[in-house]
Amino acid sequence: MGKIATREAYGNALAKLIVENENIVVLDADLTKSTKTNEAKKVCPQRHFNMGIAEGNMMSVAAGLAASNKIVYASSFAMFATGRAFEQVRNSICYPHLNVKICGTHAGITVGEDGASHQSVEDIAIMRAIPNMKVIVPCDGKETEEVIRAIAEIDGPCYVRLGRSAVEDVHHENYHFKLGKGEVLHEGSKVALIATGMMVQECLKAVEILNKEGIDPTVINMPSIKPIDEELIERVAKSHDVIITCEEHNMIGGLGSAVAEVVVKKCPVKMDMVAMKDTFGESGKPNELLHKYGLDSEAIVKKVRKNI
Amino acid sequence: MITKEKCIMHATNIRMNIVKMVSAASSGHPGGSLSAADILTWLYFNEMDIDKDNAGGIDRDRFVLSKGHASPLLYAVLAEKGIIEEKELSTFRKIDSKLQGHPNMNYVKGVDMSTGSLGQGLSTAVGMALANKLDENNHRIYCLIGDGESEEGQIWEATMAAAHYKLDNLCAIVDFNGLQIDGNITDVMNPTPFDKKFEAFNWNVITIDGHDFDQIEQAFAQAKQCKGKPTVIIAHTIKGKGVSYMENNAAWHGSAPNEQQCEQALKELKGE
Numbered sequence: 285m286g287k288i289a290t291r292e293a294y295g296n297a298l299a300k301l302i303v304e305n306e307n308i309v310v311l312d313a314d315l316t317k318s319t320k321t322n323e324a325k326k327v328c329p330q331r332h333f334n335m336g337i338a339e340g341n342m343m344s345v346a347a348g349l350a351a352s353n354k355i356v357y358a359s360s361f362a363m364f365a366t367g368r369a370f371e372q373v374r375n376s377i378c379y380p381h382l383n384v385k386i387c388g389t390h391a392g393i394t395v396g397e398d399g400a401s402h403q404s405v406e407d408i409a410i411m412r413a414i415p416n417m418k419v420i421v422p423c424d425g426k427e428t429e430e431v432i433r434a435i436a437e438i439d440g441p442c443y444v445r446l447g448r449s450a451v452e453d454v455h456h457e458n459y460h461f462k463l464g465k466g467e468v469l470h471e472g473s474k475v476a477l478i479a480t481g482m483m484v485q486e487c488l489k490a491v492e493i494l495n496k497e498g499i500d501p502t503v504i505n506m507p508s509i510k511p512i513d514e515e516l517i518e519r520v521a522k523s524h525d526v527i528i529t530c531e532e533h534n535m536i537g538g539l540g541s542a543v544a545e546v547v548v549k550k551c552p553v554k555m556d557m558v559a560m561k562d563t564f565g566e567s568g569k570p571n572e573l574l575h576k577y578g579l580d581s582e583a584i585v586k587k588v589r590k591n592i
Numbered sequence: 593m594i595t596k597e598k599c600i601m602h603a604t605n606i607r608m609n610i611v612k613m614v615s616a617a618s619s620g621h622p623g624g625s626l627s628a629a630d631i632l633t634w635l636y637f638n639e640m641d642i643d644k645d646n647a648g649g650i651d652r653d654r655f656v657l658s659k660g661h662a663s664p665l666l667y668a669v670l671a672e673k674g675i676i677e678e679k680e681l682s683t684f685r686k687i688d689s690k691l692q693g694h695p696n697m698n699y700v701k702g703v704d705m706s707t708g709s710l711g712q713g714l715s716t717a718v719g720m721a722l723a724n725k726l727d728e729n730n731h732r733i734y735c736l737i738g739d740g741e742s743e744e745g746q747i748w749e750a751t752m753a754a755a756h757y758k759l760d761n762l763c764a765i766v767d768f769n770g771l772q773i774d775g776n777i778t779d780v781m782n783p784t785p786f787d788k789k790f791e792a793f794n795w796n797v798i799t800i801d802g803h804d805f806d807q808i809e810q811a812f813a814q815a816k817q818c819k820g821k822p823t824v825i826i827a828h829t830i831k832g833k834g835v836s837y838m839e840n841n842a843a844w845h846g847s848a849p850n851e852q853q854c855e856q857a858l859k860e861l862k863g864e
Contacts, residue, residue: 309726333722333757341749344712348719351697351705352650352727372712372746380697380706 285453286425290446290481291389293425295320297432298357298387302328305436309349311358313339318448319359319389339364343372343384350382355436361395362388362445363404366411373441378416381440386411387432389446392532393565393573394482396448400564409537411443412510418463419510421445421539423484424454427507430461438463447532449570451482454505466513472500475588476520479530480506480539483558486574487530489581494588501528501588509539514546521551526591528556532579535559558587594637596805602672603633607834608861609668609681615854617685620693623844625665627769627802627829628736632669634808635734647675647702653731654704654720658713658747659738659767660694661846666703667691675702711744713737714764718754721762721822732816735764740772742783748793754822755794762822763815764795767802769831771842790824802827834861 302308302324310332316322325332335342339360346356359365365388366373377384393403412419420435420442422428428446435442454469469484470491479487484505491503502524506513521527527547529540540557547553560577574580594602606629614620636642640653647670657666664684671678683689690699694708704720707713717735724731737747754762766786774780783789790797796818800807808827815823831845832838835857838849849857 309723331726335753336749336756338746338749338753340712340746341715341718341753344715344746344750345719345722345753347712348656348705348716348721349723350719351716352720352723354723354726371709372715375706375709376712376716 287450287452288425289448289450290422290428291320291448293428294387294432294446295323297429299323299327301436302331307355309354309356311335311342311346313337313342313360315360321359339369340372343369344376346384347376347382350384356384357387358384359387361402362391362407363402366407370410374414377441378414381416383439385435385442387444387446390448391445393577394447394449394570396570397567399567403565405534405560407445408509408533416441418442420508421481422507423481423505424451426455426459427461434461447482452485454484464508464511464513466516467505469505470503472502474525475501476524476527477501477530478504478506478527478543481532483530483532486581486584490584493585509542512542517543517546518550521547521553526554528587530558530584533559534562536562556587556591558584599633599805602637603629604861606633606668606672608858610664611854611857613664613681613684614848616682618848619685620664620848621661621846623831623838624659624738625662626833627831628662628665628767630803631765631808631827632665634805636669636673639812644674654733656705656713656717656735657695657707658735659741660707663695666695670702710741711746714747714750717762718750721759722757724761733762737764737766739766739768740777743781751793758820759822760819764824766826767829768826769829771831773845775842786826794821796821796823799826802829836860
């Protein structure tokens with residue numbers, strides 16, 4: 285199995301898709317080399333528009349294109365696509381339910397050296413809170429490719445959260461993403477780890493360590509944050525003593541909150557969260573940051589031990 | 593093409609419906625609806641190829657009301673064109689109505705974009721014009737922006753983008769009535785001069801009296817002829833035009849006339 289950043293897998297998938305589907309239009313805000321939409325530009329320059337450093341305008345332009353039957357993939361860093369342009373996403377795109385796919389790269393603290401101004405730890409929360417919006421966080425290259433293809437077939441706005449750093453492959457070639465569905469990667473007992481994005485790999489690493497101690501948590505990949513797999517969460521809540529959610533995002537409003545919203549309704553069970561503890565990040569190497577902010581496999585191991 | 597006399601008649605009907613709607617709702621924005629009534633009348637009756645039969649689709653010219661609070665104007669125009677039923681106007685801003693305070697494209701046939709949050713409509717019009725270029729059709733995109741609205745930075749982001757992509761199929765109109773909620777635009781936050789700003793962004797700029805149908809006709813004709821860049825028509829207008837007590841009075845930006853005031857306004861508009 286290999287290693288690839290989800291933003292790179294996005295660029296590759298979009299380059300294929302734009303050739304196959306002539307309704308697709310790609311917008312970027314002066315970050316084509318970073319978001320990797322330049323791959324689509326190389327093969328289809330006539331349907332790739334650089335909108336310059338003006339994310340708010342880009343999102344409303346995307347809405348106008350979508351109102352003209354185009355399927356628009358609009359990209360920037362997650363921070364600016366969802367933060368700077370929040371209100372354009374809300375009012376120009378989501379309120380009229382237009383077919384715009386917002387693909388935010390460099391999400392979370394693994395942006396690394398750029399520091400807190402570029403590390404979005406709120407994007408899942410704010411995108412999830414908008415009616416009509418769907419929120420998806422793929423964990424590896426294969427899943428990203430699947431998601432990028434799947435959202436072209438979904439009518440309406442979607443937010444896809446992508447990362448900067450290369451991540452280990454979790455999925456094989458035959459994997460298929462389904463909106464609203466989670467995936468049990470490992471069936472264990474007592475503790476269930478529900479993770480999204482690159483935290484899935486950290487969970488799998490944590491399980492290797494915990495298995496040696498005779499602890500065998502269930503591991504669930506939850507790429508579809510909204511809609512979320514309520515059935516799976518209910519099943520897991522009924523069959524485990526504790527659910528621990530793991531995300532590279534603030535503990536307010538993200539995956540943890542989304543899971544808790546289901547748990548309190550369907551089957552209250554003890555929960556804990558591995559997430560950013562309502563704080564901003566800082567400059568540093570991605571692995572240093574994950575360690576410092578308690579988001580690596582070691583932190584997950586500790587959290588499981590504490591809850592057992 | 594309808595005559596200017598007919599335009600005046602339609603514009604009068606539209607203005608009367610604006611006043612009636614806002615009064616019946618006890619809420620809404622009459623001032624900036626009345627100021628742009630002549631421009632929209634010309635646009636919908638003599639420029640755009642929109643009618644009752646094609647209004648539901650996009651294979652035609654389209655219009656974005658970037659100053660979405662002038663929704664009474666848009667609804668009244670659509671009713672005057674027979675695209676929506678006139679009796680529906682009385683539901684404006686009321687519960688369960690399709691005629692939302694600010695227009696929703698999914699509720700009303702002929703509304704080409706949901707607007708209301710200022711500054712975003714021109715950008716969506718840029719997206720539509722880009723799409724038309726991609727599709728290689730000859731449909732034109734029109735967009736009405738407010739003078740106060742132009743204080744939003746996004747208007748100038750869109751202005752830059754439209755010129756960058758040489759969108760000569762896009763025509764913006766600035767409803768330059770000089771007033772915004774808090775008073776005179778030059779006192780609140782001066783967005784002028786409009787002409788020099790748009791020129792600097794490499795737009796084709798035409799300045800007119802927005803209540804003179806001869807000038808309106810010429811401006812739209814010139815806009816169509818201009819190739820390689822978008823056109824803006826800076827239309828000098830009177831806020832509250834046609835209703836004496838509303839004219840040039842910022843207080844009528846977002847307040848509704850009561851029954852008695854409504855009656856007086858209708859009398860004035862009828863010329864009684």
